């Protein structure tokens with residue numbers, strides 16, 4: 001008994017320390033260390049099991065054809081920041097059910113757990129190019145990131161079409177599907193006991209809302225967040241509240257960041273983390289040269305007022321959350337300008353007027369000699385633990401760029417950089433930051449080196465403006 005208590009205490013102290021210097025940077029390139037690529041969990045949702053978060057979402061890597069079905073990917077994390085790829089849990093295939101065809105479309109996969117059958121059930125929007133097929137598809141697995149068995153797709157109750165949907169489980173174990181019916185609007189359906197079929201209609205909002213995300217506060221009040229229907233382009237998202245899931249639901253309210261188009265994002269999911277509800281949205285980038293796979297994640301803490309039943313979404317360039325308690329903190333950064341670094345192997349500092357307000361230029365790296373830069377003397381006044389590094393960059397190329405970052409004697413990591421071409425016609429601005437996590441800054445001084453990645457193409461490296469390391 002005594003031992004297990006001590007072990008628990010130790011584990012929780014460690015996880016507290018680990019969370020210290022890790023940052024969520026909305027809109028940035030989020031490299032996953034074990035794929036070396038930007039997180040592919042677009043239109044995704046979270047499911048938490050014990051102390052682990054799993055994210056399941058759309059992999060939109062391939063271009064052209066980036067809106068067609070490739071895989072549904074599953075990643076895991078204990079802190080919502082450091083993600084590890086686990087499995088492609090549903091894959092496009094030319095055989096079997098044509099819903100999974102590589103010429104088809106699978107969007108907004110959401111996994112829920114059924115306590116009665118002990119199975120994980122995935123609901124998803126199943127479609128074909130032109131979006132006229134408009135069905136809700138279902139699959140199941142014995143483990144959250146295991147291979148899923150596809151069952152079927154439905155037009156709910158043979159009455160409605162269904163596009164951008166979500167699945168959600170209430171505290172009493174009842175499963176619900178929220179589907180978007182184009183003629184009438186957002187509809188709530190009750191799922192069967194095994195969650196594999198649609199049982200009955202619960203409520204029709206008669207409002208055109210898609211991409212719903214559900215949350216419930218400590219008073220048992222339900223909130224549904226959703227977007228208007230403007231294709232890939234962002235809009236001011238809506239929300240509505242109710243004491244009973246069957247209604248009446250309040251008149252829809254434009255989110256409190258009105259005019260910002262929900263910070264150029266579309267709602268996808270809300271995850272409760274301790275006392276905090278986290279808004280998770282997608283900033284779609286159909287015009288990005290790297291395609292929809294370069295779409296970024298806008299995750300922000302929701303400020304909830306349970307008395308007035310209002311939600312407020314404030315923008316933070318970066319923020320930190322304790323994964324157990326939901327305590328928030330907002331780091332400030334020490335900036336290390338790339339042009340003040342030691343440059344070798346043909347790395348060149350160039351003026352880039354107006355590119356960034358701070359600092360006068362960027363450093364061109366990679367190239368035929370694989371130019372690199374080294375910054376010495378990095379110190380960090382920090383509680384010990386793991387830290388994120390933010391890299392401000394420019395990538396005018398047509399494709400994702402890569403580089404190799406090494407801190408002190410720690411293992412070098414590959415870092416991805418979504419394109420930031422200024423002339424791209426997207427309506428979703430790129431945050432020119434790539435963020436990478438997990439570095440240790442003990443009390444002694446560290447150095448940092450950044451260079452091209454020969455295994456990819458040393459010429460295909462981002463130009464670097466500066467490195468930002470948090471100070472607390």
Ligand SMILES: *[C@@H]1O[C@H](CO)[C@@H](O)[C@H](O)[C@H]1NC(C)=O
Pocket residue numbers: 035040059060061062070071073085088
């Ligand atoms: C995503 O799909 C691509 C092919 O389009 C595949 O190479 C990759 O392994 C898939 N999974 C992830 C997580 O990127």
Ligand SMILES: *[C@@H]1O[C@H](CO)[C@@H](O)[C@H](O)[C@H]1NC(C)=O
Pocket residue numbers: 256303310312313314
């Ligand atoms: C939302 O938060 C911002 C920043 O904290 C604050 O200025 C604003 O008054 C809040 N709005 C509402 C409706 O609570």
Ligand SMILES: *[C@@H]1O[C@H](CO)[C@@H](O)[C@H](O)[C@H]1NC(C)=O
Pocket residue numbers: 367368457458459
């Ligand atoms: C990089 O560019 C240089 C000069 O344009 C060229 O000689 C070299 O072959 C290129 N390297 C790769 C890996 O493409």
Ligand SMILES: *[C@@H]1O[C@H](CO)[C@@H](O)[C@H](O)[C@H]1NC(C)=O
Pocket residue numbers: 289398
């Ligand atoms: C980059 O993309 C632009 C616009 O699509 C195209 O005109 C150009 O040829 C591409 N360049 C390369 C090197 O692929």
Ligand SMILES: *[C@@H]1O[C@H](CO)[C@@H](O)[C@H](O)[C@H]1NC(C)=O
Pocket residue numbers: 355394395396420421422430431432
């Ligand atoms: C991102 O980079 C592009 C150039 O690649 C630039 O036009 C744009 O202003 C930058 N955005 C920000 C927010 O700095």
